[in-house]
Each structure stands twice: as structure tokens, then as C-alpha cells.
Amino acid sequence: MSATLAPNAFRALLQTGRSLAGLFCGMNAPLAAEALAGLGYDWVLVDMEHGPAEVPDVIASLQAIAAGGPAASMVRVPWNDPIVIKRVLDAGATTLMVPMVQNAEEAARAVAATRYPPAGFRGLAGITRASRFGQVKDYAHRANAEILVMVQVETVAAIDALPAILAVEGVEAVFIGPGDLSANMGHAGNIPHPEVQAQIARAVAACRAANRPCGIFASSEALLRLFAPHRFQMTALGTDLALMLRGAAAALEQFRDLGR
Numbered sequence: 001m002s003a004t005l006a007p008n009a010f011r012a013l014l015q016t017g018r019s020l021a022g023l024f025c026g027m028n029a030p031l032a033a034e035a036l037a038g039l040g041y042d043w044v045l046v047d048m049e050h051g052p053a054e055v056p057d058v059i060a061s062l063q064a065i066a067a068g069g070p071a072a073s074m075v076r077v078p079w080n081d082p083i084v085i086k087r088v089l090d091a092g093a094t095t096l097m098v099p100m101v102q103n104a105e106e107a108a109r110a111v112a113a114t115r116y117p118p119a120g121f122r123g124l125a126g127i128t129r130a131s132r133f134g135q136v137k138d139y140a141h142r143a144n145a146e147i148l149v150m151v152q153v154e155t156v157a158a159i160d161a162l163p164a165i166l167a168v169e170g171v172e173a174v175f176i177g178p179g180d181l182s183a184n185m186g187h188a189g190n191i192p193h194p195e196v197q198a199q200i201a202r203a204v205a206a207c208r209a210a211n212r213p214c215g216i217f218a219s220s221e222a223l224l225r226l227f228a229p230h231r232f233q234m235t236a237l238g239t240d241l242a243l244m245l246r247g248a249a250a251a252l253e254q255f256r257d258l259g260r
Contacts, residue, residue, distance in 0.1 A: 003135035008146045009072040010095040013042055014173065014213050014233065024076075024217075024239040026051030030064035032240050037068030044071045045236070048078045048088075049099050059091045059129060074150070080106055082113035082121070089114060090128040094146055097175055101151040104164040111170035114147045116140055148172050150215075154180035159203045166210035174207050175215040175234065176200055178223075192226055204230045 013020055022043035025033045028051055037044050046053060046061040053061065058075055065073040074095035077084050085096065098110040112120035124140055131139035149170055153159055154177035165171060178191045178200065187193040200216070207214035215234025218224045219242060227235070238246075 002137050003132040005131075005136045005139060005142050005146060008094050008148050010043055010074055011148050011172070013072055017233075018042075019232065020215075020234045022071075022234060022236050023243075024236055025061060026053075027240050027244075028053040028057050028061070029240065030057075030060040032244075033061045034064035034068035036240060037065040037071040037073075039071075041071050041237075043234070044073055045097065046073065046075045046093075047239070048084075049076050055087045055091050058088060058093065062092050074148075076152075080110050080113075082109070085110070085113040086123055089122065089143075089147065090125060090130050092129040094130075095148040095150065097150045097152060099152045099177070100154050100158075100180070101165060102155065102158050103161045104168050107151050107165045107168040107171050110151060111149050111168060114149055115144045115170070119144055150175055152177050153203055155184040156181075156199055159199050159206070162203055162206040163210065166206060166212050171212070173213040173215065173234070174203065176203050176217075178217060191223060197226070200227075201230070204232075 020042035022045060023036055023041055024045045024047045025036065026047040033044060033046065044065050046058050048058065062073050065071060074097060075088050075093040076097040076099060077088055080098050080101060088096065096114065101107050101110060114120060114122060116122050116124060127134040130143065150173040151165060151171055152175045153162055178196065179189065181199060182188055182191050182193065182196045185196055185199065187196055190196065204214055213233035215236070216227055216232050217236045218227050219238045
């Protein structure tokens with residue numbers, strides 16, 4: 001019995017040209033990821049950088065997102081680490097977000113970690129979840145084309161280097177980290193600061209010049225309105241934990257407003 005390798009679902013979404021809404025899941029709660037995947041969001045991200053998930057947890061969350069559907073899944077790895085990238089790919093992730101990429105060399109390293117030789121240095125294993133446990137017979141020949149690498153730019157230095165980063169073959173999309181960018185500029189948490197906004201505009205312009213999709217994290221209505229003129233192709237509307245806390249706080253406030 002053999003199986004076929006499905007096309008990258010997130011790439012297919014990008015190719016529609018729509019503005020894509022997504023969520024970050026950092027609680028390491030597959031049941032929550034499954035529920036959120038069915039709400040109508042375009043994508044759901046499993047966050048290893050700022051969450052407790054390890055590789056077995058990533059597998060459970062990817063399975064949950066697939067079951068909850070129709071959202072596409074992606075994984076943010078904790079760092080630009082080839083060992084972690086290899087394990088997450090073997091776990092079945094096909095779209096990776098790599099944080100804190102600072103220059104073209106780091107971008108090239110991230111891409112190479114996702115590619116089998118001679119295009120890169122990903123280690124080859126015959127039986128993995130990615131290859132449907134060996135049932136995708138041509139996996140090693142087709143996998144390179146189905147892995148999508150998205151890099152995060154989160155400092156002024158990274159934005160300065162963005163044209164060179166975007167020239168790296170295999171970098172298909174960019175995601176701006178506005179929180180880290182504001183901290184890097186000495187305005188920690190003050191994302192609306194004019195200096196921070198000017199750097200975001202620079203990043204958007206570089207992505208447009210290179211014809212690459214660009215995304216950002218916008219966890220409030222105020223930020224959504226602030227970023228709207230940029231017409232981002234991808235927008236993260238929050239995290240599972242933040243949305244849970246917001247909903248719980250609102251319910252408690254309603255209760256107290258009624259004099260309970």
C-alpha cells in the first residue's frame with residue numbers, strides 16, 4: 001500500500017491572494033487547537049518558541065488541527081536550530097516559522113535545514129510521520145518542494161537586511177514580530193510608536209518589492225486598525241491563552257455588573 005504527499009495547504013491559501021487570519025496556539029492544548037481550527041480561521045500555528053510544546057506535543061496538536069479543520073497548520077520552531085527543524089519536519093509539519101532571522105546567512109541556514117541534499121542538509125529517515133510512516137514512497141524526492149519556510153524579522157538589523165534575506169531561494173514569506181521589534185528599538189510594548197511604525201512600513205515595502213507575502217501579529221482592534229493600510233497577507237489575531245483569558249475576564253465582568 002502506498003500514499004501520496006499532499007500539496008502544502010498554507011501555500012495554497014497564500015496563492016489565493018486573500019488576507020489570511022490566523023491564531024497562535026501556545027498553551028500546548030491539542031483539544032483547544034482542534035476547536036479553534038474549526039472556527040473559520042485560515043491557519044493555526046503551534047508555538048514552540050513561547051510555549052511549552054516539545055516534538056510529541058507538536059504531533060498531537062498537528063493531528064488535532066487536521067481533525068478540527070479546515071484551517072491549515074504551521075509550527076513556529078523555538079530557534080533557527082537545524083536539529084529542532086529536522087525533528088519538527090519529521091513530525092509532519094510542512095510550514096515552518098523561524099524566529100529572529102537577522103540576515104541572509106541565517107535565512108539560508110534555515111532553508112537548508114528543511115531541504116534534503118543536495119539542496120540542503122536535512123537528515124533522511126525512512127519511516128516518519130511526514131512520510132506517512134514510509135507509505136509515501138517518493139517522499140525524499142518531493143518533500144523539498146512542499147516545505148514552506150517563513151522567516152520572522154524582529155529587529156532593525158533584520159529589516160535592514162530584508163532585501164538580502166528575501167533574495168534567498170526558499171524564503172517564501174516574512175512575518176513581522178512587532179513586540180520584539182518595539183523592544184529592539186527601545187520602545188518595548190509601544191508598537192504604535194512612530195519609529196516602530198516606520199520600520200514596519202520599511203519591512204512591508206521590502207516584501208512588496210520582492211513579491212513576497214508579509215504577515216504580522218495584531219492582538220487588538222487598535223492594532224488591526226493601525227496595520228490595515230499595509231494590507232498584510234497574513235494576520236495573527238491573538239493566542240489561545242490570551243483569548244481564553246479575555247473571554248473569562250469579560251464573563252466575570254458581566255457577572256459583577258449584574259451585582260452578583
